[in-house]
Amino acid sequence: MDVGLVQPNSYSVNNPTIVSSQFTYGDQVNGPNQSSAVIQSFPYAAGDSSTNPANPADPTPTTLATASQVGSIFGLASSRQTGIVYAAAYTKLHAGYGPTVDGYSGSGSIYAINPATNSVSLLVNLNQLLGANTTGADFRAAYTHDTSTTPAGSSPYFDDSLFTAGAYVDPYTGDDYTSWDAVGKTGLGGVAVSDDGSTLYAMNLANRSLYVIPLNLGRPVTPADIKIVPIPTVAKVNAGTSVNDNATGATANNPDGDLQPFAVTYYNGEVYIGIINSAESTTNGGTVAGDPTKLHAYVYQLNPTTLQFGTSPVFSIANMNYNRDEAARFENAGTANWNPWTPTYKNDITTSGFSYPQPMLTGIAFDANGNMTLGFRDRSGDQGGDFTPVNPAVASQTTTYETYPAGETLQAFINTPGNVASGWTLENNGKGPVAGENGYSSGTGFGPGGGQFFEQDYDPTGGHGYVDGGAVAEMPGFPDVVDNNFDPFYTGTFQTGGIRFNNLSTGKSTRPISCMAKIPIMILISARPTGSVGSRS
Numbered sequence: 001m002d003v004g005l006v007q008p009n010s011y012s013v014n015n016p017t018i019v020s021s022q023f024t025y026g027d028q029v030n031g032p033n034q035s036s037a038v039i040q041s042f043p044y045a046a047g048d049s050s051t052n053p054a055n056p057a058d059p060t061p062t063t064l065a066t067a068s069q070v071g072s073i074f075g076l077a078s079s080r081q082t083g084i085v086y087a088a089a090y091t092k093l094h095a096g097y098g099p100t101v102d103g104y105s106g107s108g109s110i111y112a113i114n115p116a117t118n119s120v121s122l123l124v125n126l127n128q129l130l131g132a133n134t135t136g137a138d139f140r141a142a143y144t145h146d147t148s149t150t151p152a153g154s155s156p157y158f159d160d161s162l163f164t165a166g167a168y169v170d171p172y173t174g175d176d177y178t179s180w181d182a183v184g185k186t187g188l189g190g191v192a193v194s195d196d197g198s199t200l201y202a203m204n205l206a207n208r209s210l211y212v213i214p215l216n217l218g219r220p221v222t223p224a225d226i227k228i229v230p231i232p233t234v235a236k237v238n239a240g241t242s243v244n245d246n247a248t249g250a251t252a253n254n255p256d257g258d259l260q261p262f263a264v265t266y267y268n269g270e271v272y273i274g275i276i277n278s279a280e281s282t283t284n285g286g287t288v289a290g291d292p293t294k295l296h297a298y299v300y301q302l303n304p305t306t307l308q309f310g311t312s313p314v315f316s317i318a319n320m321n322y323n324r325d326e327a328a329r330f331e332n333a334g335t336a337n338w339n340p341w342t343p344t345y346k347n348d349i350t351t352s353g354f355s356y357p358q359p360m361l362t363g364i365a366f367d368a369n370g371n372m373t374l375g376f377r378d379r380s381g382d383q384g385g386d387f388t389p390v391n392p393a394v395a396s397q398t399t400t401y402e403t404y405p406a407g408e409t410l411q412a413f414i415n416t417p418g419n420v421a422s423g424w425t426l427e428n429n430g431k432g433p434v435a436g437e438n439g440y441s442s443g444t445g446f447g448p449g450g451g452q453f454f455e456q457d458y459d460p461t462g463g464h465g466y467v468d469g470g471a472v473a474e475m476p477g478f479p480d481v482v483d484n485n486f487d488p489f490y491t492g493t494f495q496t497g498g499i500r501f502n503n504l505s506t507g508k509s510t511r512p513i514s515c516m517a518k519i520p521i522m523i524l525i526s527a528r529p530t531g532s533v534g535s536r537s
Contacts, residue, residue, distance in 0.1 A: 012475045016044045017115075018482060019064065019085055021073040022497055025386075026157040028096045034068035037061070039076075039087060041115065044475065044482075062115070069120045070111045071098025074362070074471070075190045075264070079215065081197035085113040086123065088202055089135070091187035093160040093179060094385040096140070101125040107187045108135035110202060110213075124213060124221045126188075126204065136186025136206030139163065139179045161345075161384060162392045178392055181343040183382045184360050190264035192271065194304065201264050201271055204228075208256050210264065210273060212307065229307050231261045231275060232300060240312025244319075245296040249281030257281065258294075260341070263375070265364045268420065271302040272314075274361030274374070279340035286344030295320040295338055297361050297374070301420075315372065315412055315424045317448075320359060325446040325457060325465025327355040327406040335446075336406035336465055341379060345391050354390045354401040356380040359408075362470035365481060367504055370414040372424055373481045377470025381405025406466040409483055409502070411453040413437065427453040430507070439507030454507045458487040458494070479503055480510060488512035 024036040046059035064085065065073075072095045075088035089097050089109045097106030101122065108126035113119070126134045140160070163179040189203035193215070200213045212227040232240075234250035234257040241247075249257030258281050263274030275298045283290035297320060298313040320338050327336035333349040341358045348355050363375025384390045384403030413432040416422035425433045430442035430451025439453030446452060446465070458464045469484040480501040488498035488509075501511040 012477050016475050017041050018044055018499070019076055019078065020484065020499060021076060021087065023072055023092055023095045024067050025094060026096065028067040028071040029099050034066065036067045037063040038067050038070060038073060039065040039113065044478070064113050064115055065111065065120050069098065071096055071106050075188055075202070077191040077193045077200065079193050079197040080195070083114070083116055085115065086191055086193065086200055087111045087113060088188035088191045091182050092382040093183065094157050094388060096157060101128045104128040104132060105138040107138055110188065110191065126211065129221065129223055134206070135188060135204055136182065139182040139186065158388055161388065161390045178344060180345055180383050184260055184379050189262035190362065192264045192266040194266055195269065199304070201266065203261050203264050203273065205262065208259065208261055210302065227307060229302065231256065231259060231273065232309050234259060237298065237313070241316055242318070245316045247277045247296065248279055248294050260360065262360050262362045263364045267366045269304070271304055272364050273300050273302065274364050275300065276359055276361050280343065283340050283342055286342045290340030292321045292338060292340060295340060295359065297359070299364060299372070314420070317426060322448050323445055324406070327357060327466060328353055328404040328464055330462050331404070345393065352401060353404050354380070354384045355404040355406060357406045360470060363472040365472040365474040367474050368476055369417040370420055371504070372412040372414070373472045373474065374410045374412060375468065375470040375472040375483060376408045376410070378405035378407045381407070404464065407468040407470045408466055409454045409456055409468045409472060410448065411439070454502045455509045463487070479505065
């Protein structure tokens with residue numbers, strides 16, 4: 001008798017499908033870009049091995065969903081069994097949510113997209129099902145647009161970055177902040193599907209809890225079907241970490257303190273989530289820059305049977321205050337070092353651009369050996385716009401700014417291949433802990449230990465130090481991590497959005513793809529249109 005043991009996530013078809021989301025400007029449902037593709041797919045084998053081809057062999061993507069169907073999306077996941085893609089609503093300034101559901105904000109919507117039937121349906125709207133503002137107050141419902149500053153032909157979303165006085169009220173502290181602070185704190189974050197296709201895991205950014213939603217019920221999801229798992233509190237995090245990576249900001253009303261979750265992934269029968277200690281409490285409500293030495297990153301493991309998190313993170317980054325390259329070298333803005341999250345406007349650039357890097361741990365992916373790739377999205381890329389006003393304190397909003405986000409991709413090497421219990425070691429000076437694990441650059445002074453394992457810049461003579469967007473995906477049997485970028489071709493056309501295939505052994509970008517060609521500015525928000533990226537096997 002023959003016996004075979006199979007781990008579903010250890011195998012893939014020869015040419016899996018990549019699914020990517022991208023953002024488009026304005027009112028998603030009724031605006032001029034309502035028919036724009038916001039979720040697309042293309043074969044894994046697509047792309048061009050040249051870093052700057054004269055005529056790049058970009059794929060012709062298949063449109064899976066338009067703006068009017070789903071709105072702004074970041075989190076993506078798919079079921080191996082059914083092929084259905086699940087897409088979660090995301091809060092991004094200047095780009096709206098999808099359709100309201102019985103009057104409830106689209107910020108709580110998770111959509112089910114069936115590529116085989118070319119259909120899009122609503123899996124669940126958490127605001128409708130569990131109560132208004134379950135995924136946070138819709139900041140656009142609390143203000144009136146200043147149409148006097150809105151250019152002719154533009155929608156009111158032009159001034160999304162400017163709203164104050166009730167635009168966003170922190171549910172824990174009661175502090176009244178601008179629309180600026182809604183990013184990363186309202187809507188949904190990462191999503192993942194269990195290997196057997198029976199369960200969807202979705203991160204609610206508003207109450208910082210993981211929602212466990214059954215799939216394939218054969219009927220609509222009810223409130224009783226959903227289980228809600230709060231993230232570990234600051235007290236629990238600090239009980240399981242050293243003093244060097246202790247979380248901050250906990251109060252009686254806010255036991256989660258500065259902890260901000262986002263990433264969700266499913267790997268070898270366990271759920272993994274990513275959390276940033278934002279250090280926001282050190283900014284005193286945005287009145288000072290804060291303490292960047294308090295920025296930490298954590299990865300926690302959840303047992304899907306008991307729905308209990310481990311007593312300590314399985315991996316953490318104690319020091320995120322390392323030197324980084326510039327967000328926009330041509331602006332001479334200095335290094336794009338990570339800043340504590342700010343609830344109010346701040347800008348590292350004193351000229352015509354906007355950049356204020358704030359880390360969100362938005363992506364986690366594993367390779368066949370268990371090495372972990374971490375995707376960090378820059379929160380400021382979703383707070384600013386593309387030649388829109390950004391500073392609420394400026395009386396005249398005739399001056400507009402281009403936003404230069406500076407996300408980052410890091411590699412954590414498993415200590416014993418195949419054994420997640422052995423833990424992980426963060427890249428250092430662009431290298432892994434074992435001889436021969438050499439990445440893209442070392443000795444540059446940028447990145448943990450002074451180097452970077454992955455290639456993540458654009459045109460080193462005058463472009464951007466970072467073009468990564470915080471989404472990462474890996475497929476069994478393939479040598480690359482796929483991540484989302486703006487300006488994916490190293491010295492190619494700028495103000496495009498796409499993906500790169502970065503080799504997991506060398507860190508080099510091998511096949512960039514431009515999903516969106518250069519198009520009129522007001523259609524691309526932040527000129528960085530790519531949202532998340534996922535894969536279907």
